[in-house]
Amino acid sequence: MKYYGDLRSFITALDEMGDIMHVQREVDGDFEPSAITRRSYEIQSPAPLFHKVAGVAPGFRLFGAPAALSSRSDMPYARVAMSLGLAPESSGPEIIEALSAARFKPGIPPVRVESAQAECQQNILRGDAANLDRFPIPFAHDKDGGRYANTWGTLIVKTPDGKWVNWSIARVMKVDGKRMVGLIVPSQHIGQIWTQWVARGEPMPYALVQGPAPAISCVSGIPIPANADEADYIGTLAGEPVPVVKAVSLDLDVPATAEIVIEGHVSIERDCQEGPYGEYGGYLGEGSSAQPTFHVETITHRDDPIWPMSITGRPTDESHTLWAMGLAADALTYLRExxxxxxxxxxxxxxxxxxxxxxxxxxxxxxxxxxxxxxxxxxxxxxxxxxxxxxxxxxxxxxxxxxxxxxxxxxxxxxxxxxxxxxxxxxxxxxxxxxxxxxxxxxxxxxxxxxxxxxxTLQTKRHLHASFAQGYPEEVRQRILDNWPE
Structure with a gap:
């Protein structure tokens, strides 16, 4: 087992096991990366890594399907397992057991490092230079309301009193180079925190993190109890603290090894239209709703940054692997409690x-x-x-x-x-x-x-299956297996 502390070492490990598809030709900046990623889900191919995207600076890359089913049929959940520091051959139930067991262990808080040690701050963009137009943000689906700047990134916010820091995934649509609009549901944790800032009449500081350590993305998309810090839970899964660095312009700590960090404030009103968006149920979206505006003020990034993306739709993508496992682990935890x-x-x-x-x-x-x-x-x-x-x-x-x-x-x-x-x-x-x-x-x-x-569906009496495993004597089955294929 190995914990991957940044996205790049994770991609290298996948590449070594034949689970990365390098797309070296230039792809368009609109639909091609998303369409290739969507097809990769549906045929269970290696995860696509796009090296050249039209309209952006050389070196800027896109990475699709980070936690989908693996192309390795002998280890279908390898991308999820490796993201969480588990063996690539881990089964789905073994991953769920690990996620549930970590809920009962003490958290390991993150450790702050200096800016000079933080890869995510190799490049710092302020003012007009902090513009989303320089990044390869494609349309996820052709009926979407806009380019979705967040499908697999982590939103970091905290309560006004600073007692609860929340790391989560929520869809966020690009409006223009300096604005985004995000879906904020009142019952979800980010919605609960935003409501506290609204009550104070102050815009909510946020950091949108693209390409952190894979475990951060995974845990950001699964349920853990309110007022618990995801960073501590990730430390427990990893067996080591998450290195963080103070954001350049905000009083928030962000993952130090991330690829890109967008900093700014969220409006206190639902003042911009978000959507539609093709969601995990497998249908293209219809309609839009008024949601808060995410103002872009500062952007930091690594050299030659990688922007990961999840293109949701019909099975199987990250919604149906990682998120489903997280929900199942949550159910298992409460039932056992x-x-x-x-x-x-x-x-x-x-x-x-x-x-x-x-x-x-x-x-x-x-x-x-x-x-x-x-x-x-x-x-x-x-x-x-x-x-x-x-x-x-x-x-x-x-x-x-x-x-x-x-x-x-x-x-x-x-x-x-x-x-x-x-x-x-x-x-x-x-x-x-x-x-x-x-x-x-x-x-x-x-x-x-x-x-x-x-x-x-529980049976009052277990019925034997008319199957290879239960329909024949053990010695016959073993003889057949020993000589298979004949």
């Missing part, structure tokens, strides 16, 4: 974060004596639907552990044969919903409430 004997949780990538599988061990009835599967299903729903992360997930399946939840073919087989057509489910009405899932009607979106469901 409720003293339920959960084996693992999993969100299949192809469900676009609309399904959560809660996997029970074979002996769960012994561990919960006197509890029926119906009661267990109800308890699971009561725990999960109180959490913030479950606002994104409308359907939960409680399943046995006799199949691989990370294998979509097995998931489809198990759910199609075990979900009762009418009964064996717990329905939770009037749950909080948002517009990102596509399964609700307009009245429910307007009300912000809709139904969610937990399906009980």
């Amino acid at each position: 409720a003293e339920l004997p959960i084996k693992t949780t999993w969100i299949p990538e192809d469900s676009t974060v609309h399904w959560l599988l809660v996997v029970m061990p074979e002996n769960w009835r012994e561990l919960l004596p006197g509890v029926s599967s119906e009661e267990l299903t109800q308890r699971i729903g009561e725990v999960l639907f109180k959490t913030d992360a479950m606002v994104f997930i409308p359907k939960v399946y409680v399943v046995d552990d006799d199949f691989d939840p990370t294998n979509l073919r097995e998931v489809v087989w198990a759910l199609s044969t075990r979900v009762h057509p009418v009964g064996r489910r717990a329905v939770f009405d009037d749950q909080r919903v948002i517009r990102l899932p596509q399964c609700y009607d307009e009245a429910e979106y307007v009300a912000g409430k809709g139904a969610k469901v937990v399906f009980d």
Whole structure:
């Protein structure tokens, strides 16, 4: 296992295992990098690294699909695992266990270094020179409202009293060289902090960080409890403190090894239109909304900087790997805190974060004596639907552990044969919903409430599978494996 402290060492490691596609020809500055990245997701190719982008200075690069499924079929979650300092061959459930376990360990706070030691401040741009037009920011999709300056970067903000520093990912659209507009949802952590600045009547200082250590990008996109600092949690995952440096123009610390840092203030009003944007559900966006303006005041960057991007859409991209694992880890943490004997949780990538599988061990009835599967299903729903992360997930399946939840073919087989057509489910009405899932009607979106469901697919009797693993004597199976292929 190795922790990668900057984006460049991570890209080198991926390259050594054959998981980087070097695009050396010049690509246009509008759609070509995004279209290539989107295709790379859909055919599971190596991650594209664009060395020449039209309209920007030589040396400025783009990096697509940083945490998507690997092109290595023997280690599909390698990009996520390596981002978090885990072995590239780690399975999805092993990654989820690591994310959940770190929640119970003491945080390791970041350590501040001097500006001279911080690669992110090799170049400092102020005033008119601090302009987004010099960077290769493409359109993510052709129906988007503009070029999206943030799809895989980390937004750093803190409360006015300085007690809570939040690192998060939120989509941010470029308006012009000196302005961006970002989606700020009141219930999300950045929205809670922005609301405090609004109450004071002061614009919120922010730093938008592109290309920090991969673990920073990953953790910025997953749920951890409010008032917890992501930097401390990342230190726990890494086993070492994150090096940070004071921002040039703000009282914020930023990751010292980042590629690019944009500094400025966020308006106290929703004074600019943001969107539409093609989101993780797999549909091109429609409509826009009034959101706060992010004013660009200072930009710092490394020599020959790399701008990473996630081009969301149909599976599988970072929304369906890293974010889904983060939501599953959050669910696992709360269920285990409720003293339920959960084996693992999993969100299949192809469900676009609309399904959560809660996997029970074979002996769960012994561990919960006197509890029926119906009661267990109800308890699971009561725990999960109180959490913030479950606002994104409308359907939960409680399943046995006799199949691989990370294998979509097995998931489809198990759910199609075990979900009762009418009964064996717990329905939770009037749950909080948002517009990102596509399964609700307009009245429910307007009300912000809709139904969610937990399906009980647990078997009262385990049935043997008509499969190679369970349909033949062990000695026959072993003889076949020893001689395969014949």
